[in-house]
Amino acid sequence: MMIEAKKLVKIYNGNIKAVDGIDLSIEKGEIYGFLGPNGAGKTTTVKMLTTLLKPTSGYASINGLDVVKEQEKVRKIIGLVPQDLSVDDDLKGIENLELQASFYGIGKEEARKKAKELLELVDLYHARDRYVSTYSGGMRKRLDLVSGLIHEPEVLFLDEPTLGLDVQTRTKMWEYIENLRKNLGITIFITTHYLEEADRLCDRIGIIDKGRIMVEGRPEELKNSVGFDLIYILSERPEEIKKYLDNAINIEILEDGTIRFSVHNSEEYIPLLLQKIYQAGIKIKRLSIQKPSLDTVFLKYTGREMREDESREDIIRTMRAIRRAR
Ligand SMILES: Nc1ncnc2c1ncn2[C@@H]1O[C@H](COP(=O)(O)OP(=O)(O)OP(=O)(O)O)[C@@H](O)[C@H]1O
Numbered sequence: 001m002m003i004e005a006k007k008l009v010k011i012y013n014g015n016i017k018a019v020d021g022i023d024l025s026i027e028k029g030e031i032y033g034f035l036g037p038n039g040a041g042k043t044t045t046v047k048m049l050t051t052l053l054k055p056t057s058g059y060a061s062i063n064g065l066d067v068v069k070e071q072e073k074v075r076k077i078i079g080l081v082p083q084d085l086s087v088d089d090d091l092k093g094i095e096n097l098e099l100q101a102s103f104y105g106i107g108k109e110e111a112r113k114k115a116k117e118l119l120e121l122v123d124l125y126h127a128r129d130r131y132v133s134t135y136s137g138g139m140r141k142r143l144d145l146v147s148g149l150i151h152e153p154e155v156l157f158l159d160e161p162t163l164g165l166d167v168q169t170r171t172k173m174w175e176y177i178e179n180l181r182k183n184l185g186i187t188i189f190i191t192t193h194y195l196e197e198a199d200r201l202c203d204r205i206g207i208i209d210k211g212r213i214m215v216e217g218r219p220e221e222l223k224n225s226v227g228f229d230l231i232y233i234l235s236e237r238p239e240e241i242k243k244y245l246d247n248a249i250n251i252e253i254l255e256d257g258t259i260r261f262s263v264h265n266s267e268e269y270i271p272l273l274l275q276k277i278y279q280a281g282i283k284i285k286r287l288s289i290q291k292p293s294l295d296t297v298f299l300k301y302t303g304r305e306m307r308e309d310e311s312r313e314d315i316i317r318t319m320r321a322i323r324r325a326r
Pocket residue numbers: 012013016017018036037038039040041042043044045083193
């Protein structure tokens with residue numbers, strides 16, 4: 001196990017229980033998403049795992065090294081990009097990385113070479129000699145991202161790497177993070193409260209609320225655990241389509257003639273259904289599938305909605321399925 005925690009607890013000032021008995025088992029090469037609303041205990045957990053904060057009780061290790069008893073060794077194999085910006089405005093891009101390198105006792109030559117590689121990885125090499133004060137928010141975040149990597153850690157902790165960035169820049173950041181895994185093969189522990197981001201990027205997700213992990217699993221698993229996909233089909237003969245809906249539930253014909261129903265596994269269900277529909281000579285004007293989102297997952301396991309600014313619907317148009325069935 002690359003990251004492990006057992007009954008990890010942090011109580012601040014004797015009474016604020018920020019982390020309330022967390023268990024983690026994260027394997028080498030995984031991207032693990034720690035998802036939760038403000039104040040859930042994400043940063044506190046990261047600080048304990050990265051040796052910055054001593055747990056009140058419980059145990060945690062990185063690649064088998066105890067985060068309390070073997071602090072120094074742990075620090076050598078982890079990289080941390082904290083929630084607050086860590087790069088220095090008054091230095092040039094490349095100088096920031098060289099400074100980081102000097103903290104780890106990496107020689108000048110070596111540092112320059114590593115810095116170049118890392119800057120290229122996040123498309124910042126062209127801006128290496130500019131002062132960070134002239135960087136855009138997205139550029140800073142990218143520099144932040146690689147500043148935790150100069151010493152070639154085995155595990156990278158990213159605390160809210162995309163907070164406050166616009167949607168487009170965030171999408172780019174996900175790509176960069178995915179590239180880090182692909183190119184460097186490192187394990188990544190990422191905290192976020194953007195559901196969509198966690199959904200796309202992470203192999204596994206733990207949903208944390210009030211210091212506890214409420215549920216954990218692969219994004220697909222979590223969404224499937226919610227239940228059903230919601231399907232909408234608009235055609236001129238909804239009543240006839242209704243006859244073909246084996247094993248569907250919540251079947252309803254809406255005002256505009258759209259038939260809506262729920263099924264468990266729309267990927268298998270829809271192509272078969274479409275075949276029947278086309279054989280009957282019924283034309284479909286529109287088809288959409290609404291998958292359960294992590295939003296629904298969060299609601300189910302915490303009983304609350306996550307404070308969230310993303311669109312709630314994840315509608316996938318399956319015109320491809322329609323074409324296949326034709
Ligand atoms: N140094 C501290 N002293 C006392 N309480 C703290 C301290 N740091 C955090 N807390 C409290 O612990 C709880 C968890 O905070 P933490 O920063 O871990 O949450 P988070 O999930 O990272 O939140 P956010 O999404 O806002 O970053 C909160 O109630 C917070 O107020």
